[in-house]
Structure formats: C-alpha cells, structure tokens
Amino acid sequence: MSLDNSSRISDDLPQQVVAALRAVCGESSVALHAPRFKGNEWKYLRDSLDSTFVSSVGAYVDRFEADLAKYTGAKHAVAVVNGTAALHVALLLAGVQPGDEVLVPALTFVATANAVRYCDATPHFVDSNEATLGIDPDSLRDWLGRMTEQREGFCINRETGKIIRVLLPMHTFGHPCAMDALQAVASDFGLIVVEDAAESLGSWYGERHTGTIGRIGTLSFNGNKIITTGGGGAILTNDTALARRAKHLTTTAKLQHRWEYEHDEVGFNYRMPNLNAALGCAQLELMPEFLASKRRLYQRYREVFSGIAGLRLVGEPAHTQSNFWLQALLLDQVGAGQRDSILTATNDVGYMTRPAWRLLHQMMPYRNCPRASLAVAESLVQRLINIPSSADIA
The missing domain is CATH 3.90.1150.10 (Aspartate Aminotransferase, domain 1)
Structure with missing residues (x-):
C-alpha cells in the first residue's frame, strides 16, 4: 500500500x-x-553621463568600492568588470602558479573552474554537503588526509606531484558554506582560502559577511544577481597590500604618472566602468x-x-x-x-x-x-x- x-x-x-x-x-x-x-538608478546614470566620466575612471567607481567595503565589513573592495575577472585576479593574488591545483566544488557554475584555468592551474574537484550545498569539510579533510602529503610547507597531491595551493569554496545560491570548518581544514593542510561569494552578497556566516572570511573574496553583479551593475564584480580583502596590488593588476599594471604610459608587468583591463558603478551605487542602496x-x-x-x-x-x-x-x-x-x-x-x-x-x-x-x-x-x-x-x- x-x-x-x-x-x-x-x-x-x-x-x-x-x-x-x-x-x-x-x-x-x-x-x-x-x-x-526602483531607486536612484536613473539619477546616478544621468549624473555619470553628464560628468562625461563613463569609463574606468570616475567618482562612482570610488564610491561603489567604498560602499561595498562598508556594507560587507571588508577593509577594501576593488570593483572589476565581472565576477570571473574578480576570481582570476584573486587567485593570482593568492599566489596560484602555473601547474598548481585548486580545490573547487564540482557543484558550481563553470566560471569557478574557468578562473583556475586562466592561471594555467588545474581544478581539483571535491564533494558537497547536502545541508549547505557547498564544499563538505569532513569529506574534504578525509580526502586530503588520504591523497596528500606535506612537503616543504606545501600540500602536495601524491598522485600528480602538484602543489594544491588554494581552497576555493562557493556559497551556492547565496547559502553560506561551513566556513569555520573549511578554514580549519585549510589551516591544517597549508591552503589559502579564496571565497567565491558571487551569489552571496547580503549573506552572513555568523557575524561575518561571506567573501570576508578567507584571505580574499569575490562578488558578482551580473544581471541576474541580487543587485546588478549590468556586468561587474569585486574583489574583497582585509589586506591593504593585496588590495593595492589588485587595483594595479586590474588597471593594466600602469604606473601612475601625469602623462607617461609605463606598465611594470602584464596586467588586465578589468576595471569597472563608472556607468556600471553608478548603477551599482543605486542598487546597493536597495x-x-x-x-x-x-x-x-x-x-x-x-x-x-x-x-x-x-x-x-x-x-x-x-x-x-x-x-x-x-x-x-x-x-x-x-x-x-x-x-x-x-x-x-x-x-x-x-x-x-x-x-x-x-x-x-x-x-x-x-x-x-x-x-x-x-x-x-x-x-x-x-x-x-x-x-x-x-x-x-x-
């Protein structure tokens, strides 16, 4: 029956x-x-147009970064063109080198793995937890305990011989991962935590906003996110030196000068345009x-x-x-x-x-x-x- x-x-x-x-x-x-x-979107966009500063320099870029930092509690926010660009640069800031491996949930949007590939590194896929939908810390600890060894301060994959450099949790559908347990695993195995918080602006793990718990975090403001800048993303960090380098790398690595074009390394044209930031300022108010x-x-x-x-x-x-x-x-x-x-x-x-x-x-x-x-x-x-x-x- x-x-x-x-x-x-x-x-x-x-x-x-x-x-x-x-x-x-x-x-x-x-x-x-x-x-x-339904807020100040038209007002701020019109103001940006009237100022003629519509590209990657303008008052709204600075304001949006400051507003994001205040809202999330991060010390620094660096606005960029999209969430994937934010992840790419965040991984570089975390020290990911060609040939490294990065621990990534198999259950995530493809951009999480793509950003790893942009660094000439390899995604190493790990399992999820049914309660959080994010990386499961217990199964991760068990897997690393069986499959890795510590060598000269690095976590080494015994099968590939590669360094596993970063743990990259993603907060699925906006639901925070078990970050304390994941941080503990990362500490025990010598990993750097970079949070993919693309979907979780406005989500909190205890008293901490997602994206501010690891060494670096990233956000997305795509048209389908909780707020949008049309396209756009951001890098969050409490490390002033990393924030300074993030801004440098995302602005074509150009050295400041009144007229000279001098670039001291390969950088990226990843800065958020002022128009997009204007939209973001209005959206964040809502x-x-x-x-x-x-x-x-x-x-x-x-x-x-x-x-x-x-x-x-x-x-x-x-x-x-x-x-x-x-x-x-x-x-x-x-x-x-x-x-x-x-x-x-x-x-x-x-x-x-x-x-x-x-x-x-x-x-x-x-x-x-x-x-x-x-x-x-x-x-x-x-x-x-x-x-x-x-x-x-x-």
Whole structure:
C-alpha cells in the first residue's frame, strides 16, 4: 500500500509544484530572476553621463568600492568588470602558479573552474554537503588526509606531484558554506582560502559577511544577481597590500604618472566602468528591501510547499543568514525521478525553473581533472530545481 501511495505522489508531483508556484507567482509568466530598478538608478546614470566620466575612471567607481567595503565589513573592495575577472585576479593574488591545483566544488557554475584555468592551474574537484550545498569539510579533510602529503610547507597531491595551493569554496545560491570548518581544514593542510561569494552578497556566516572570511573574496553583479551593475564584480580583502596590488593588476599594471604610459608587468583591463558603478551605487542602496523581499518569498514558498511529499524547500544553514538569491527545491527519493517532468511542466506554463549546473567534472574541458568521490554532488545535481526568485514576487 505504501509503495502505491509513493508512486501516486511521485506521478502527481509536477502538477503539485505548478499549483504551488501559481499560488505564489500568480498566472502570468515569471522569470527565474529579474533585476529590479526602483531607486536612484536613473539619477546616478544621468549624473555619470553628464560628468562625461563613463569609463574606468570616475567618482562612482570610488564610491561603489567604498560602499561595498562598508556594507560587507571588508577593509577594501576593488570593483572589476565581472565576477570571473574578480576570481582570476584573486587567485593570482593568492599566489596560484602555473601547474598548481585548486580545490573547487564540482557543484558550481563553470566560471569557478574557468578562473583556475586562466592561471594555467588545474581544478581539483571535491564533494558537497547536502545541508549547505557547498564544499563538505569532513569529506574534504578525509580526502586530503588520504591523497596528500606535506612537503616543504606545501600540500602536495601524491598522485600528480602538484602543489594544491588554494581552497576555493562557493556559497551556492547565496547559502553560506561551513566556513569555520573549511578554514580549519585549510589551516591544517597549508591552503589559502579564496571565497567565491558571487551569489552571496547580503549573506552572513555568523557575524561575518561571506567573501570576508578567507584571505580574499569575490562578488558578482551580473544581471541576474541580487543587485546588478549590468556586468561587474569585486574583489574583497582585509589586506591593504593585496588590495593595492589588485587595483594595479586590474588597471593594466600602469604606473601612475601625469602623462607617461609605463606598465611594470602584464596586467588586465578589468576595471569597472563608472556607468556600471553608478548603477551599482543605486542598487546597493536597495539591498535591505531586496533582502526583506527575498526572505518573504522564501517564507511564502515554505508555506505552499510544506504539504507536498517528495521534496523540500532549501533553507539557510544553521548559524547563517542567507540572501536567498535563488530559491531551490530539493527532491527526495520519492520525487527524485521527477526532476525533468517538473522542469517541463513548470516551464510549459510560464514559470521559469532550472536545474543546477551540470557537474564540472562531467564537462568536456574538465573531464580529466583530479577529483575526490563526488557522491553527494552527483545526488544533489539530480534533485535540485531553482524556482522563480525575483525580489518583486513577494
């Protein structure tokens, strides 16, 4: 009898999800995550245009960096063209060398691994934790204990002979990783922590903002993030010397001079334009409202999904405060086989839903990279569904 009941629930699950989304989102088509402009965006953009400073020099770039530093509690913020550029430079600042390995979650957006490749280094994929969706510190410790050795102060992969230089946790969908435990693993194995906080502006691990816990952190302000600058990203650090070098590297490594063009190393044209920063200043002013709206949306979704067997709504991990950037459903074993049916049913009626990313070790550029057992990530990716999450839904 229980098997028949489970089968019935599973078969009905796509329409139950559609009905729940309709109760929250209404009848019209709804995007997965759309930007919201209702503050000083036009005013600041017009001011930037009137000033004629629209490129990588201008008052709004300086203001946006200062506002970000104040909001996150970081000592320094360096604004750049996008989150991937921020990650690339952050890894260079952390000392990643050609041939090194960087510990990366298999469950993340491809930019996390791409930035490692930009450094001529190799992503080394590790497993996730179901409670946080980020890197699992216990399985990581076990893996490193079995697969690495300490040699001259470096963590060495016994199989490849390469230095594992950096641990690169990503705060999935805005939910903070278990950073204290990950920091402890990094300390014990001689690793530098660089946080990919692209999705987690407005998220807190205890009293610390994500992106400020490791040595360096990065943010993204793409059009689908909790605030947007159109494109854009930022590097966060409490190290003044690193911040100075970040600004130098992202500004083509040009030495300051009234007229001479002198560059003392290979740099990158990664600085954020003033126009984008102007938009960011206005958006950041709206963060309290955005966060409140997203938390209301989470609570509304929790109400409508609580009575549906076969899934649960992903909540914030213990001792954290999530920005709830992307709301997510996690199917259990009853509903596990219905992921694609749910995606089809919801998109057919205009509710944009998406699976999590394809695991990175399954993608062509990364199939031959070193990896730990990825049992949890391989389970999660088959069961996660992102649902409409824009701040203006609730």
